[in-house]
Amino acid sequence: MNAQQAPAKQADRAALLDRLGNRSIVLVGLMGAGKTSIGRKVAAALGLPFVDSDHEIEDVSRMTIPELFEAYGEPEFRALEQRVIARILESGPKVLSTGGGAYMNEHTRAAIASQGVSVWLKADLDLLMERVAKKQHRPLLRDPDPRGVLRRLMDERYPVYALADMAVVTRDETKDVIAAEVIDAISRHMGLSGEVDE
Secondary structure, three states, X not given: OXXXXXXXXXXXXXXXXXXXXXXXXXXXXXXXXXXXXXXXXXXXXXXXXXXXXXXXXXXXXXXXXHXXXXXXXXXXXXXXXXXXXXXXXXXXXXXXXXXXXXXXXXXXXXXHHHHEEEEEEEOOHHHHHHHHOOOOOOHHHOOOOHHHHHHHHHHHHHHHHOOOOEEEEOOOOOHHHHHHHHHHXXXXXXXXXXXXXX
């Protein structure tokens, strides 16, 4: 970026933040879609705080997500998740990465719709499998057929994720490229045509 581009980029970023106001950018999608890694990049580019709802839940409960699932079951975990996300959204603009099942909760969806802008990071099955195979802490994938589980989750959740304000296809591309596409999509959604960059 040359010196002349920098002020324009700063102006674009300021315009986007102005339009965003007190709302947060909320990333939704399946495990492995890159919500946390892309979310961190988007937050850094826009100068906003980044919050991962799963990490917040673990901090609040002093338990890991798998431990919470084991101890209390999924319904109790989802109720806690709903409360934590609602609290995060009340505290001003930030970039929020949510757990894969969070957006399935209608109360959470309503909170996100009223206090945020939602972005679905949409990924295909092969990419998700490649990414989640590297991590052993996914409670929903403790199954002899993790690919089948992921396929069922896609069938069940993708129609709901499609209710998000916008979708950005995540793929085997650098985090910087996908983050820039997310910011670009938000800019267009907010009625701004200019791209925003660091």
